[in-house]
Amino acid sequence: MTEIPKSHPRYESLLARECISKGVKEGLTSLQGLIAQGRGEAFDYLIGERTTPSANAATMVAAAMLLLARQPAISVNGNVAALVPAGMVELAKAIDAPLEVNLFHRTEERASKIAVLLRSLGALLVLGEQPDQRIPGLEHSRAAATSGGIFDADVVLIPLEDGDRCEALVRMGKKVIAIDLNPLSRTSRMATVTIVDNILRAVPNLVFSAVELSKSSPENWKSLIKEYDNNSTLRQAVNEILNHLNCQFS
Ligand code: ATP
Ligand code: MG
DSSP, X not given: OOOOOTTSTTHHHHHHHHHHHHHHHTTSSOHHHHHHHHHHHHHHHHHTSSOOHHHHHHHHHHHHHHHHOSSEEEEEOHHHXXXXXXXXXXXXXXXXXXXXXXXXXXOHHHHHHHHHHHHHTTOSOEEOSSOOEEOTTOOGGGGEEOTTTTTTOSEEEEETOOHHHHHHHHHTTOXXXXXXXXXXXXXXXXXXXXXXXXXXXXXXXXXXXXXXHTTSOHHHHHHHHHTOOHHHHHHHHHHHHHHHHHHTTO
């Protein structure tokens, strides 16, 4: 990895780039993952590289939904594995959920490398190496899912997911929580709860929220969910972008 001086004004963003390119070199991340990161970075610039109030509110609701889930599951792809592998393990422990490797451009080698990495960081249950189910409405290996994991879950967390797969999971009747910097993506629009934030900020925030919320009652979690409307969160995210842009040259 290229050494990035901490004093660099774009330190965090450059470090994320280094993590993704290291992920590609190590065979965790696909080449296409580099492009997905670039699209994410562009939106992060637009939202001001900060966790916005709407993202914070969505994160609380996501934490409540994960705590209330009968059987939650967390999807991990090549970009997620390169950027926040330890954070995903921590989150899985905080909400007692399995991690499932779920790749858009699936190869068995990449699935196995990601599972090995997650286990080396202390993950208790990692699925996805031997999928035994298919998500209806998707073609080829993109449909792969595992019993006891994403296939049976009532609540699924899908960071950096493709819109098509998000839609197919919603069609199965699942509650889907997305982490996606683009409030306009199909994933963001289809999901039950969308956290419009960089995964680097969203995952620690989600772990913190889950730990804090777990100290309160399930009644409190339910009322957070009941009051939530994803469309208005996305509208708020777009307004936060507009306000940020308007402040730039005034
Ligand atoms: P969709 O299929 O939902 O319309 P898309 O085709 O534009 O989205 P994909 O490549 O399918 O995008 O999925 C990647 C998504 O992940 C993009 O919306 C991108 O903004 C987002 N993304 C990339 N990097 C990050 C990151 N570090 N944190 C959060 N979101 C990210
Ligand atoms: Mg897509």
